[in-house]
Amino acid sequence: xxxxxxxxxxxxxxxxxxxxxxxxxxxxxxxxxxxxxxxxxxxxxxxxxxxxxxxxxxxxxxxxxxxxxxxxxxxxxxxxxxxxxxxxxxxxxxxxxxxxxxxxxxxxxxxxxxxxxxxxxxxxxxxxxxxxxxxxxxxxxxxxxxxxxxxxxxxxxxxxxxxxxxxxxxxxxxxxxxxxxxxxxxxxxxxxxxxxxxxxxxxxxxxxxxxxxxxxxxxxxxxxxxxxxxxxxxxx
Numbered sequence: 001x002x003x004x005x006x007x008x009x010x011x012x013x014x015x016x017x018x019x020x021x022x023x024x025x026x027x028x029x030x031x032x033x034x035x036x037x038x039x040x041x042x043x044x045x046x047x048x049x050x051x052x053x054x055x056x057x058x059x060x061x062x063x064x065x066x067x068x069x070x071x072x073x074x075x076x077x078x079x080x081x082x083x084x085x086x087x088x089x090x091x092x093x094x095x096x097x098x099x100x101x102x103x104x105x106x107x108x109x110x111x112x113x114x115x116x117x118x119x120x121x122x123x124x125x126x127x128x129x130x131x132x133x134x135x136x137x138x139x140x141x142x143x144x145x146x147x148x149x150x151x152x153x154x155x156x157x158x159x160x161x162x163x164x165x166x167x168x169x170x171x172x173x174x175x176x177x178x179x180x181x182x183x184x185x186x187x188x189x190x191x192x193x194x195x196x197x198x199x200x201x202x203x204x205x206x207x208x209x210x211x212x213x214x215x216x217x218x219x220x221x222x223x224x225x226x227x228x229x230x231x232x233x234x235x236x
Contacts, residue, residue: 010108011096013078013088021074021096021103028098031070039066039079040131040214046082046105047131078105100130101142130217131229134209138198139217141224146195148219153195157224159187159203167203167226199226 011019021031031037031050040047051067070076078088086107088094093108132139146152149171156172160182168182187200199209207228209215214229 009096010093011105013083013090013092013094015090016077017080017083017090018075018077019094019096019105021070021076023074025096025098025103026070026074029103030101031103033070033072033074035070037068037070037076038133039068039082041082041085042129042131044086044106046078046086047102048076048105049102049131051133100144102130132215132217134199134204134213134215135211137201137204137211138192138196139215141191141195141197141217143195145217145219145224146191149222149224151191153191153193156188156190157197159185159189159200161185161203161206165207165227167199167207169197169224169226170222 009022009025011021013019026032029049035050037048038051040049066079066082068077068079083089088107095106095108096103098104130142130145132142141151151157151171157169158172160168160170162168162182172188185200185203187202189198189200191197204210209228216225216227216229218225
């Protein structure tokens with residue numbers, strides 16, 4: 001996946017808990033005005049990305065799933081619970097930048113050596129990561145993930161298991177032998193219309209994945225890596 005981080009900016013939380021996200025950041029993240037936005041807490045960052053919800057569902061799940069709407073001027077409220085987790089007060093300055101199809105926020109802090117080392121370790125990990133909600137047993141693969149693996153709609157993927165917590169998907173081939181520490185599951189699925197991929201029920205049970213869970217998706221080489229997000233790292 002190696003999609004480069006795009007623009008970076010510093011934003012100020014206003015007295016309503018809002019930030020005005022610059023249009024260039026929204027464009028790079030493919031986020032549209034009046035779109036439904038879901039917020040995640042991931043380690044040292046607040047992550048926002050566009051999601052698809054009907055207006056009714058948006059209102060019903062507003063608090064439970066940290067869904068907010070971005071207005072046509074680019075203003076959006078960062079949920080109070082996430083501001084509290086990251087010790088962000090009204091009128092604080094936060095760093096905002098684009099990684100893949102998400103915008104990530106971090107409180108602006110006085111640089112120090114230990115903090116710089118922490119960011120160096122985490123940012124490459126985050127730049128290769130997508131946080132996707134699974135619904136009805138399927139996820140929607142972002143365009144940059146498909147591009148990095150040279151995948152298209154109607155292509156078939158084979159599923160492997162790695163350890164106790166990881167699903168690995170690869171382009172279908174006629175080699176079904178165990179590959180290193182990957183164990184072929186005998187399961188395969190086709191990438192459906194609009195880039196949806198069904199995760200086989202057998203594997204969802206194996207990893208205790210349920211509808212509404214958040215999955216960490218990343219690519220390594222020719223492999224799509226799928227793991228259930230750790231509850232301590234992510235708040236939905």
